[in-house]
Amino acid sequence: MNIRHATLQDLPTIVAIYNSTIPGRMVTADLEPVTTENKLVWFDDHDPSRRPLWVVENDTHKVIAWMSFSDFSERAAYNITAEISIYIDPAARGxxxxxxxxQYAIGQAPSLGIQKLLGKIFAHNEPSIKLFAKFGFEEWGNLPDVCLLDGILRSVLILGRSTP
Structure with a gap:
């Protein structure tokens, strides 16, 4: 396994992995697949020295996952805080x-000036909640019924932790 900074050539695979999560209604509030073109600005917003976007390659150099840090807010005083996102190809899950x-992301955070990490997770996404709790994330916020997925109101938890 190799973790490296994403390149523009990785974007179609990043989008495909992201789109694979939409039908399950557990990970994202997008209701329809996104396109590579839709994600170009998002891709460009990920500065490797501040808010990286990483891809994960398996032993055959196939991208099987990606993760990123994103700004919590555009206001400068919040620069110590980043939101983490992790998306894994269905064949590589479990x-x-x-x-x-x-664990890798938590270890990288201090070198990027990140003191606080946040994850926004649907309250019904128990596997992700358990994963984040395993690494010391605690509930820092609860946004009840802020999302409507297929006619069902869903809540979002904000899980957070300080970096090492």
Whole structure:
């Protein structure tokens, strides 16, 4: 396994992995697939020295996951805080990769000036909540019924932790 900074050539695979999560209604509030073109500005917003976007390659150099840090807010005083996102290809899920990636991200945060990490997770996404709790994330916020997925109101938890 190799973790490296994403390149523009990785964007179609990043988008495909992201889109694979939409039908499950557990990970994202997008209701329809996004396109590579839709994600170009988002991709460009990920500065490797501040808010990286990483991809994970397996032993055959196939991208099987990605993760990123994003701004919590555009206001400068919040620069010590970043939101973490992790998305894994369906074929690579369930093998501990989420733990490996979350541990890696936590370890990288201090060198990027990040003192606080946040995850925004649907309250019904128990696997992700358990994963983040395993690494010391605690509930810092609860946004009840802020999302409507297929006619069902869903809540979002904000899980946070300080970096090492």
């Amino acid at each position: 093998n501990g990769l989420g733990s490996t990636l979350l």
